Amino acid sequence: MIRVFGQLKKKKKKKLSFFLGNMERNTAFPLFAGNHSHINTTCSRDNLLKTVVFPVLYSFLFLVGMSLNGLAVWIFLRIPSQSHFIIYLKNIVVADVIMTFTFPFKVLSDSNMASLGLRIFVCRVSSVLFYLTMYISILFFGLISIDRCRKTLNPFKGTNATRLKYRKLLSGAIWTFLVILCLPNVMLTSKPPTSPYFQCSKLKTEAGLKWHEIVNHVCQVIFWGNLLTVIVCYTLITKELYRSYSRTNQGTTKKPRQSKRKINANVFLVLGVFFVCFVPFHFARVPYTISQTRGDRFDCKLKLFFFQLKESTLFLSSLNSLLDPLIYFFLCKSFRTTLFNTLHQLPCTCSWLIERGSDTDTGSSPQGNSSACT
Template sequence: MSSLHGMENAMLRTLPPDLITNLSINWYDYDETDEEIEEDYSEIENFMHILSMVFYSVAFLLGVTGNGLVIWITSFKMKRTVNTVWFLNLAIADFIFTFFLPLSIAYTALGFHWPFGMLLCKLNSFVAFLNMFASVFLLMVISIDRCLSVASPVWSHNHRSSKLASLVALVVWCLALTLSSPYLAFRDTRSSHNTYKNSTVTHCYNNFAFSDDNNSEHIQYLIAVRHKAMIITRFVCGFFIPFIVIIVCYSIIALRLKKNRLAKKSKPFKIIVAVIVSFFFCWLPYHVFSFLETTTHSSPSSAMMRAIIIGIPLASSLAFINSCINPILYVFMGQDFKEKFKKSILSAFESAFSEESAQTSISKNKCKSISDAETNFN
């Protein structure tokens, strides 16, 4: 029992800050620490801290710059089309999330001590799941859009417009906001004395009971039920249903275009498929470990606890990395988009450093960029 208790204490410090669920505060008595177990897991803990911070830092640097460029290009350098609306909203979701990552980096560096207050604690987790829901819903909508374009080309041609796409994107954001809102309610902070570190630490955690008293059976039952409900809702709405819809849509597309070689050579089609595959590859491990996490409400084995201690930080880091992958895919899979990146960056530097007489030349380059972009995204 002491061994399991020691692993639980180690888990508290190892879990990632943004996607940490109910594995903090609810079980832990910080005045009871098995020093031997703590030492055994200190090496794993330190490794996970370093690895998490590396992943978070990479995601932040690439995500903010890459998605920022995509937002700029699709907003100001390209004509508004249905596809640019989709890519713009995907980039906005990822940009907002990666913009908050420095809080997670600091939280991890401080040994999971949260000095930023309750408001940012709530927002940090809320933004993480807002990104997840918005991204997967947008990918589902993109799949439906591509399916309609192939299955009903005449209807799609008559009704498909950037205005309708913008309206659909707005609905997606509203739905994502609704499903993410419980994290604003449940997320809380609590300060406790950590005997192992001989200091007072503040944790950002999910207070499913809305109470500091976690000892009664009723409260423990309430915590377990709400925790499982959150995980099931997150999996069903944020992964399973979109996955089924996307599989069905692309199965229809594959059947309709089986003999169409142009479909295989379509750069936008390849990019969209790559974005969808990367999303599900990055998020599937997190959902798997989230379900495993629910078993800890009963009497988990030491092997299960060890797997969760190691697996959740890795799975969460992989999910974080997904927020910076899309711009990389745009560059390496779409030669035209790659040229847009180069031309847009060059245009920015020319505009900043050029003399007044050079403005005419820059304007011409912008017009040409818009023309090229229409070809690439339509």
């Protein structure tokens, strides 16, 4: 009887271990034994949202983003870097193009159509490039906010070759710093996967995990520092525009008031894109990170919720590559003029669009045709 009982007990353990193994493969994150003693099959990340909805959205984003950013690159190649603003915009265009190229890899990986080697490539390279370009864009949004603030408070202060040289050196330093910061994430993601179902963190060495944590802290400092910069700059811009509007409102003519309203709307476009694209993700990232690092305090459903919240706000960050061309068009007069000339259209046919933009950059169209529409 004792021998029979022992054999039955071993069979039950084998069945339980087989069941747990299957459940671990069906989930994209380890399940922790908290207050729930059973394993819920609804906690799998491979649901409709991840495998269908987001791949469709990112596919659309890739097609439209490549079209708009390809056109933006073509136009900016024709515009000389004659202002700080244009230099910053050119750097954002490059970051947006690189980010857009990562979307197809994310589509294949999330829809479970990628091979094992491609999924490893996504973990090692594609995801790193995505986050690299995101924080480059965040840094240049901060610099654009400073530049817009300077132009609003000191509208008659020009620029010179020395200042332009310093801005180009600053741009190069930003790219160099972030590439050096992110490169170890590529090199230290070198462990072979132990199963077809793996997280990217499982491919990192011990040093890679520590470096990844350091990079996360640095990126948080970059975001919150630039968020503070944007808030301070646009607070000053709002005060100055309000004073200017009040002074103009005391005049007798209506035309200056109408022009001031248009400038208000365009200047705050940068603020709107920054808050729509970057703020939600970084607020959602805090509880998601806590749920991953202190998983024993969260059940699997709550962890799944934070994962879906993070992925949803990450899509908003990706939307930045689609919204940036609006900034180029409405805030950069050189961009608009060159666009119309490149498309062989008379600027007069689009005068309502040209008039909506404020003359916020000192660069001129290489064709010298900016005053053709009267």
